[in-house]
Amino acid sequence: MSNSRSETAAPKKKDDRSTDPLRPSDHVDGSGPDIESPRLGVVGWLRWGWRQLTSMRTALVLLLILAIAAIPGSIFPQRMADPNGVTQWKADHPDLFPILDSMQLFDVYLSAWFSAIYLLLFLSLVGCVIPRIKHHAKALRSLPPRTPVRLQRLDDHRESTRTVTGSDPRAAAEQAVAIAQKQLRALRYRVERYDDARGFSVSAERGYARETGNLIFHLALLGVLVSVGVGGSFAYTGQRVVVEGTTFVNTLLDYSSMNRGRFVSDDALAPYRMTLDSFDVTYQPYDPGKASSGQAGDFSANVTASAPGEEAHKAAVVVNHPLGIAGDRVYLLGNGYAPTITVRNAKGDVVFHDSVPFLPQNNATMTSLGVVKVPDGLPKQLGMVGFFYPTAAALSTGAFTSAYPDLINPLLTLNVYAGDLGIDDGTPRSVYVLDPTRMTQLTGGKTGVKSLELAPGETAQLPDGMGSVTFDNEAPQSAKDYRESVKRYVSLQIHHDPSEQWVLVFAGLAVLGLVLALFVPRRRMWVKASVVDGAVRLEYAGLARGEDPTLAAAVDDLLAGHARLLDADGGTAAVPEPEPSVAEPVPGNSPEAAPTSEDEPDDSGRFDTLGDR
Amino acid sequence: MNFDSMSILTIWTAIAIYAGAFIAYALDLGKRSQVASDAKFGTADVLERELVGAGVGGSSSVVRGAGSAGSDAATTEAAPRFVMARIGTALATLGFLFHLAGEVLRGIAAGRVPWSNMYEFAMTGTLLIIAVYLAVNIWFDLKFLGTFILGLVVVLLGGAATGFYVQVVPLSDPLKSVWLVIHVFVASLGTAFFALAFALSVFQLLQARREAKILAKAEKTGPRFLGTLPGSERLEGLAYRFATIGFIFWTFTLIAGAIWANDAWGRYWGFDTKETWTFIIWVLYAGYIHARATRGWRGSRSAWLSIVGFSAVLFNFTIVNMFFKGLHVYSGLS
Numbered sequence: 001m002s003n004s005r006s007e008t009a010a011p012k013k014k015d016d017r018s019t020d021p022l023r024p025s026d027h028v029d030g031s032g033p034d035i036e037s038p039r040l041g042v043v044g045w046l047r048w049g050w051r052q053l054t055s056m057r058t059a060l061v062l063l064l065i066l067a068i069a070a071i072p073g074s075i076f077p078q079r080m081a082d083p084n085g086v087t088q089w090k091a092d093h094p095d096l097f098p099i100l101d102s103m104q105l106f107d108v109y110l111s112a113w114f115s116a117i118y119l120l121l122f123l124s125l126v127g128c129v130i131p132r133i134k135h136h137a138k139a140l141r142s143l144p145p146r147t148p149v150r151l152q153r154l155d156d157h158r159e160s161t162r163t164v165t166g167s168d169p170r171a172a173a174e175q176a177v178a179i180a181q182k183q184l185r186a187l188r189y190r191v192e193r194y195d196d197a198r199g200f201s202v203s204a205e206r207g208y209a210r211e212t213g214n215l216i217f218h219l220a221l222l223g224v225l226v227s228v229g230v231g232g233s234f235a236y237t238g239q240r241v242v243v244e245g246t247t248f249v250n251t252l253l254d255y256s257s258m259n260r261g262r263f264v265s266d267d268a269l270a271p272y273r274m275t276l277d278s279f280d281v282t283y284q285p286y287d288p289g290k291a292s293s294g295q296a297g298d299f300s301a302n303v304t305a306s307a308p309g310e311e312a313h314k315a316a317v318v319v320n321h322p323l324g325i326a327g328d329r330v331y332l333l334g335n336g337y338a339p340t341i342t343v344r345n346a347k348g349d350v351v352f353h354d355s356v357p358f359l360p361q362n363n364a365t366m367t368s369l370g371v372v373k374v375p376d377g378l379p380k381q382l383g384m385v386g387f388f389y390p391t392a393a394a395l396s397t398g399a400f401t402s403a404y405p406d407l408i409n410p411l412l413t414l415n416v417y418a419g420d421l422g423i424d425d426g427t428p429r430s431v432y433v434l435d436p437t438r439m440t441q442l443t444g445g446k447t448g449v450k451s452l453e454l455a456p457g458e459t460a461q462l463p464d465g466m467g468s469v470t471f472d473n474e475a476p477q478s479a480k481d482y483r484e485s486v487k488r489y490v491s492l493q494i495h496h497d498p499s500e501q502w503v504l505v506f507a508g509l510a511v512l513g514l515v516l517a518l519f520v521p522r523r524r525m526w527v528k529a530s531v532v533d534g535a536v537r538l539e540y541a542g543l544a545r546g547e548d549p550t551l552a553a554a555v556d557d558l559l560a561g562h563a564r565l566l567d568a569d570g571g572t573a574a575v576p577e578p579e580p581s582v583a584e585p586v587p588g589n590s591p592e593a594a595p596t597s598e599d600e601p602d603d604s605g606r607f608d609t610l611g612d613r
Numbered sequence: 614m615n616f617d618s619m620s621i622l623t624i625w626t627a628i629a630i631y632a633g634a635f636i637a638y639a640l641d642l643g644k645r646s647q648v649a650s651d652a653k654f655g656t657a658d659v660l661e662r663e664l665v666g667a668g669v670g671g672s673s674s675v676v677r678g679a680g681s682a683g684s685d686a687a688t689t690e691a692a693p694r695f696v697m698a699r700i701g702t703a704l705a706t707l708g709f710l711f712h713l714a715g716e717v718l719r720g721i722a723a724g725r726v727p728w729s730n731m732y733e734f735a736m737t738g739t740l741l742i743i744a745v746y747l748a749v750n751i752w753f754d755l756k757f758l759g760t761f762i763l764g765l766v767v768v769l770l771g772g773a774a775t776g777f778y779v780q781v782v783p784l785s786d787p788l789k790s791v792w793l794v795i796h797v798f799v800a801s802l803g804t805a806f807f808a809l810a811f812a813l814s815v816f817q818l819l820q821a822r823r824e825a826k827i828l829a830k831a832e833k834t835g836p837r838f839l840g841t842l843p844g845s846e847r848l849e850g851l852a853y854r855f856a857t858i859g860f861i862f863w864t865f866t867l868i869a870g871a872i873w874a875n876d877a878w879g880r881y882w883g884f885d886t887k888e889t890w891t892f893i894i895w896v897l898y899a900g901y902i903h904a905r906a907t908r909g910w911r912g913s914r915s916a917w918l919s920i921v922g923f924s925a926v927l928f929n930f931t932i933v934n935m936f937f938k939g940l941h942v943y944s945g946l947s
């Protein structure tokens with residue numbers, strides 16, 4: 001924490017800096033604000049602008065702006081996540097919508113302004129990281145810095161004095177430093193000896209992985225961004241509804257909707273086939289007293305899949321377990337009922353026969369809505385809007401509702417329209433929507449004629465003797481109830497994104513880098529031995545680069561370990577004083593310059609004193 | 614009586630005990646004010662010392678094994694033992710045991726990990742806040758945070774038990790995944806660390822204000838119990854440490870969530886509202902970590918970022934869960 005103070009306390013020669021991590025100039029550990037104002041001229045201004053862009057402050061401010069800019073996307077519905085929500089919002093606020101839309105508030109994460117923020121942030125990141133990589137590569141190859149002359153000026157400084165057992169105090173001092181050197185190397189410090197006439201010393205540094213981790217982290221973020229950006233161009237996502245018993249082929253034609261990246265060619269899709277054999281679902285038993293009543297689960301779309309050049313095989317598409325096939329992943333997005341409906345004309349010829357997917361209007365009861373369009377074979381084009389109730393129950397108003405999502409008492413009601421379906425002129429129309437503008441309603445609503453009501457297997461006559469409608473029962477002859485009477489359908493999403501792995505790898509690297517950068521302590525240690533009055537005076541000091549809550553404990557450990565090693569060595573002996581760690585004033589230094597550790601007032605603010613275990 | 618009703622009972626017991634712990638801690642702060650004013654505050658020397666974080670009287674209990682100048686001063690005076698704080702911690706521990714029992718019982722009742730709707734998220738999240746608070750107190754004496762942490766937990770857990778309670782229902786299909794176990798648990802753990810960092814940052818701001826007043830030789834220097842707390846720089850250092858741990862968990866949460874989304878929803882990232890807020894929180898804390906390293910932002914400004922970050926965490930948990938539309942419809946509330 002008190003790096004800035006340590007910084008000033010530690011006298012530095014220029015070459016000492018070479019192993020310090022390089023920081024932007026406004027880093028708390030940095031070299032200070034650039035007072036030099038830009039020289040007039042393009043180059044000067046450019047350089048100034050670049051320095052601003054790659055400063056810590058800019059990175060910080062851009063991060064905060066990014067956080068704020070992401071908020072509107074959670075308030076307004078987004079086209080990419082919730083297109084129906086956008087349509088709804090537009091309908092609810094017709095006046096406000098165009099204004100907000102022009103501000104791209106419904107496409108926040110693709111908007112020009114959001115992109116500008118994160119691109120600037122990453123530009124800043126690149127500009128910040130490149131010089132640091134160069135610098136760090138050099139630091140990794142350089143030696144620990146020269147031992148400061150006045151170690152006692154450092155915050156974490158200890159001293160001890162030992163008597164010499166032999167006859168040569170200088171040799172004993174040298175031996176003590178040699179032992180410390182070994183000790184530090186065993187602690188995975190990089191060490192270098194700096195001996196001179198006044199004494200012996202070893203300088204040690206460790207924790208280069210901290211800076212390495214920081215650089216890996218920032219580069220990994222860049223990697224994630226690039227993977228996502230590039231990956232999108234090679235990705236495709238398509239949706240497709242498949243009814244039980246039918247087959248889906250992975251070709252562009254067979255999709256109901258498809259989003260594909262710029263570099264996905266028309267023939268990029270592997271033409272595998274999938275037949276939906278059956279769809280499983282379980283419902284919690286009916287019990288109005290329980291919140292779980294009717295809850296659906298254990299969805300499983302059981303398919304027979306055959307990739308080109310492969311045997312057909314059975315497989316299942318289950319939520320959380322997408323099916324991998326030919327490099328694609330197939331997801332189960334939704335399900336519903338697809339009542340089989342047959343329409344015959346007055347002569348009894350079949351003019352329509354299909355299982356029509358109905359959209360669930362309520363997932364708890366599976367009341368579903370569907371549309372049947374019969375363009376040919378009848379005097380007029382016919383449209384029918386139908387409600388399907390898996391377990392029909394009549395409300396007091398006479399309207400129907402569904403009481404349970406499973407097929408207990410299935411009922412299909414149909415409102416019949418005749419006229420022009422509006423599909424002949426080639427205008428694309430949703431199969432789920434009937435446009436009644438040029439049609440006349442014949443049953444239901446205000447017509448005064450009751451809607452057609454059909455249970456599975458039943459047939460009703462169309463108005464005006466046009467023909468008949470049958471709600472086919474799909475259950476086998478032997479079935480005793482309705483459980484299999486109506487086919488189900490699934491909506492599948494087919495997704496292909498080759499960049500996923502890369503995103504994951506970079507995300508993993510980011511975590512790794514983060515852990516290194518935050519928890520590896522980067523620190524320097526010095527051990528110095530000199531001969532004072534025939535005894536060996538030992539000094540220990542540590543200096544943290546960045547946050548290092550355990551530095552003080554580390555210096556203590558170093559001292560204790562060193563004392564043990566020296567005791568074992570026998571060249572010196574501990575002074576039999578009660579408090580060997582209390583330093584004596586250093587000869588030749590004024591008392592102010594060499595405060596004893598006792599009244600050292602500068603032991604402030606660091607939380608390393610909390611770092612005990 | 615089934616497991617779920619037993620769980621409810623133990624949870625309410627835990628809430629009651631926590632409330633007791635909260636009161637004990639509050640009395641402790643009151644007591645501290647006394648201690649702080651009893652201590653000799655006249656001399657500039659004492660003020661200086663306590664400014665640098667070795668609080669008079671407090672240091673022996675706040676900073677264990679501090680070898681610095683301040684503790685010498687403290688050991689010569691009778692070091693007060695903050696009995697109320699100890700009672701608070703004992704009660705918090707007892708409450709935690711009930712809370713844990715409630716959590717386990719709910720898990721048994723449901724036959725799965727008990728964190729799959731808002732009631733259970735709140736139950737688990739607050740359990741972890743207390744767990745982390747108690748665990749951290751083994752290493753550092755942070756009992757002065759007790760009022761704050763226990764108050765927060767009583768409000769959150771009590772609010773969840775009254776407002777968010779839902780019956781045990783089977784998991785919906787998207788939740789049937791190992792990632793439910795990992796992702797939600799790690800998110801709650803990250804939240805617990807952010808909560809501690811948040812509390813420390815609040816105290817840091819209070820302490821910084823007080824220090825500024827002392828330096829300005831002001832008459833009134835604010836709440837007196839602050840005199841028994843570590844200095845603002847040390848509080849900041851601790852807050853930073855917990856925030857970084859929380860940040861790593863949060864980063865992991867983000868990634869685990871993306872992996873899960875890729876299995877359950879067919880894409881790893883889609884700016885769903887909940888995803889968006891998780892991202893916003895991540896960016897805010899990245900900003901906080903940067904701020905700590907930026908000249909002019911260290912200190913009180915960065916503390917505000919920690920506070921904003923945790924507010925976003927709470928917002929994400931409550932408002933976003935309940936009112937924002939999205940794929941994460943797991944509050945269990947209708």
Ligand code: HEM
Nearest residue numbers: 024054055056059121124125128214217221517899902906
């Ligand atoms: C995508 C945007 C960024 C994010 C999410 C981010 C995040 C982080 C995080 C989490 C840390 C703490 C971990 C560590 O110490 O390595 C950090 C540290 C750091 N970042 Fe960034 N960063 C971003 C951009 C930048 C930029 C543009 C710069 C250059 C101006 C920068 C410079 C630094 C520096 C110098 C540190 C070390 C701080 C210290 O000494 O403690 N970062 N960043």
